[in-house]
Amino acid sequence: MGCRLLLPAGDNPLRVVAGGRLGDARDYHRHRYKQGIPEGVQDLPPGVALPLESNLAYMNGISFTKGCYIGQELTARTHHMGVIRKRLLPIQFSTSLPSESIPEGAEILTESGKSAGKFRAGDGELGIALLRLANVNEPLYLNVPDGKVKLTATIPEWWPKTASK
Template identity: 75%
Template sequence: LSFPTPSPQTAPPPRALYTHALNVQGRCLYELILYRLHESQEEEPNILVECDSTVLDSLQKHLKLYKIRRKVNIVPCLDLSLWAIIPGEQSGDISSILDKCADKTLVLTPDPRAEVMGWRLITKKKENPLEIVPGSHIGNIRDYHRHRYKQGIAEGVNDIPPGVALPLESNLAYMNGISFTKGCYIGQELTARTHHTGVIRKRLLPVQLSAPLPLGSIPEGAAILTESGKSAGKYRAGGDELGIALLRLANINEPLRISLPGDANVTLTAAVPNWWPKTTN
């Protein structure tokens, strides 16, 4: 769905939380968005968990490890549909419009990761989102991925490989995905130490290729090289001419290239997203 950007001043209180499960080495395992369905602390907690569909089974097993003897039911919600209401080119404040739509659906809330990602909408599969959000139009999953690649928003196991990606290099602190004030959690030691030293040499960045390429043309984790052949990072994922890559910050302003099978090369340029904090490491 596409719509103008909502204004943060009039947006409703957040109902969503962006988070990750880490392993003991402090690397990302599961990327999650949690949606609170209960209205008050007096009600029985009821939380929806959004994840990459390819890790649904393994995530359920992971959560059940920490259930212990608590009376917690963990079940897939296969009767629900997830929509992204992404900002359109026109400006305007749609917060009041979306507020009036909130009672028509299960969840309608600002995306907790970044304002540029608009709103998240969860409905029953039989519901038509065009009837819920008037004035919008339905795009496709390719439109959604192009939008987030332009913004440098990582999502899913291709962008954030389980057991490989580090949370700070994946910009999770910029996307409200890390708390530095909560109590202990698995993977906290490396994450907190890296944060407090303030030295992060690589980050995920949006990249644009010199020419559109068919999906799968660039091997997963392909090396990105400088003009002199020095390693500058790794390509994570993308589509057509847009993608996302883990790059050394020292090299992002240099000419970069990827060597493809058959002795071919494709050049690419990286950019720092506008939504990042102005002072970054």
């Protein structure tokens, strides 16, 4: 997924990471969109985002042995049942879109007009969306003020191989 470094002030991070390059905040967000990594309340809306749908178990962000945290029963039951119908996935639009042109939580639709999920965040042609896994390989669209924009979703390479089935 990449790496983050905490270094002393003035230290050059490129001396630590071979083949690395120094980027800015936009580069960081575009990288995490490509990887399907959520961050903050826009990607993980409080009271709406579920930890398993947000792939937090894949990132060791959920403990199934520790007790007493909010949502523990639902998270544990869903994990042990093994059925997660929606997940946060990286998406790519067929054209670059200004992020302010997409309303928060905009609905993503299948070709037949059926709801496939919700847009969470993006920049240009990249973004992340909560999508029904059953619709991932179908043509998907997002309604924007100028019409429909086609998008494709992908399963991140870093996911466990058994998860993409």
